[in-house]
Amino acid sequence: MFSVQTYQSRRSTLQKQVSSGVLLFLGNIENPINFEHNTYPFRQDSTFLYYFGIPAPYLAAIIDIDNDKTIIFGNELSIDDIVWTGQQESLKDKSLKCGVQETRPFAQLASYLQQAKKSDRTIHYLPPYQSSNKLLLGELLQVNPKEINPSVPFIKAVVAQRSIKENQEIAEIEKALAVSTEMHLLAMRTAQVSIQERHIAAAIQHYAYDHNCNFAYPPIVTVHGEILHNAYQQNFLKEGDMILNDSGAETAMGYAADLTRTFPVSGRFTTRQRDLYNVVLKAFEGARERLKPGVQFKDVHLLSARHLVEGLVDVGLMKGDPEEAVQAHAHTLFFQCGLGHMMGLDVHDMEDLGEQYVGYTEQEPKDTSTFGLKSLRLGRELQTGFVLTVEPGIYIIPELIDRWKKENKLSQFINYDLLESYRDFGGIRIEDNFLITNDGFRLLGPELIKSVEDIENYRTNHVQ
Structure with a gap:
């Protein structure tokens, strides 16, 4: 990862480019080759890497512009996970390395977004390219996946920032x-x-x-x-x-x-x-x-x-x-x-x-x-x-x-x-x-x- 300041600065710049609402970032999952536990090598979504730097699956994050809050959603390892993979760095520690103080269980993401929608706040999201994230967006936003409508202001802000290399x-x-x-x-x-x-x-x-x-x-x-x-x-x-x-x-x-x-x-x-x-x-x-x-x-x-x-x-x-x-x-x-x-x-x-x-x-x-x-x-x-x-x-x-x-x-x-x-x-x-x-x-x-x-x-x- 780059420095904590790098990711904080990138998110701060992005936040200034979108006037209001919630910016939603979906990480990638481990995709199965031919059955669930035999997966392709994992590769994190590049925009998630750019703003958060964590190369781990099953994560999402939000930047709540209106409340000036950034949260990473994911799950800490259970004892069953540890049996198979060994002890790993905690999500909390990973998040601190990119300057995010608050983490929540992944299951709380849906309710957070629904509460924002009830308050008539815009949920900004990028075009999903993995089928799993298309389906996930449908569930999170309670819309038909075919009706997903990515945020053009969000896209343009990310493109403008990522195009100019540090x-x-x-x-x-x-x-x-x-x-x-x-x-x-x-x-x-x-x-x-x-x-x-x-x-x-x-x-x-x-x-x-x-x-x-x-x-x-x-x-x-x-x-x-x-x-x-x-x-x-x-x-x-x-x-x-x-x-x-x-x-x-x-x-x-x-x-x-x-x-x-x-x-x-x-x-x-x-x-x-x-x-x-x-x-x-x-x-x-x-x-x-x-x-x-x-x-x-x-x-x-x-x-x-x-x-x-x-x-x-x-x-x-x-x-x-x-x-x-x-x-x-x-x-x-x-x-x-x-x-x-x-x-x-x-x-x-x-x-x-x-x-x-x-x-x-x-x-x-x-x-x-x-x-x-x-x-x-x-x-x-x-x-x-x-x-x-x-x-x-x-x-x-x-x-x-x-x-x-x-x-x-x-x-x-x-x-x-x-x-x-x-x-x-x-x-x-x-x-x-x-x-x-x-x-x-x-x-x-x-x-x-x-x-x-x-x-x-x-x-x-x-x-x-």
Whole structure:
């Protein structure tokens, strides 16, 4: 946990942003895998962590703005609990570490909220993403779970606060990145012909665990990098393959890292792989240099897309004017997703609160219908203190090519004849994490090799 003062200050700031009522925070539960007592690893709700810092299940908290009161609701261990888990730190002691003096049994939460409702006071709550909390909210507020209506003022206040990272948060993110950088170098050393993708995933997971970290998200370790969220890890590596490794660690305090590198199994890129890798690298570098306060991230995304088109024109896969091609969204045959997203306590930070509040604003709404832009999670104006990813890529998806080619879609920009010979190419992504500073940006964590020459040299010198 951070200091007592950290959590007190965060709650005090939040309390000033919502004029009246009760702010309700629901922690997470231990979710069963296949029966009640066989559970997935527990992960506390990130907003609960941000304001209270307690990584324990079956908790809730309220900030009663009208009465200037903060209470954590939960249950102390019974003797039956102690028999199975051993003696643990009491809820009271945990609460004191985040500056909350008052604790009450969980069963009293409902009556507290009902009393507030009877007094015509507003109960503010955030969008629940776990089914258990959707049902719990229905019970607590005595409404149909389908009629749950989260508080927009509460959401906006949390987003505004969590978006600007404190120095101690940056330090935690950089801890995650230090571990993640070594994970990626280990992946480069581990990858060899005839092993399976899962062996690489297992090696980097072992490294993360050895350094008191979990994965921030299920890793994408695949020879099929064109599948954006590929979870399959049973393919055997062979000569000519590229490995796309999208993986990041999460510290014990819940802060994430998110890195991607793509490298050749054989140790050296083929000519085509090298050419397209350098196209992605140029798009990455062009986007990175545009990062600063006041810049619309949507504009950075489109700039990166233009760099991708320019490179694809040079190799012959696209044609025509790059600016016109981007305006027509022709680049989305190769780059279907967004350039990046916010990052912090969640690898896609605060996405549970709604992209329309986190990545966009009412003045800068998201385009939810245009292919490509509808997958851009962050489009708003950048501010000092934001932490975000930059991750351009090229993804050759045969099914998408077939559909576009059948329609002769945007053929003035696409060289479909040459593209046919790239059908089995795969995908390339390069991703780093950045802090927006007063006058630009700062790369977070140790710099992980990314040039063709550095990757090939590293593979040559570290793989037997």
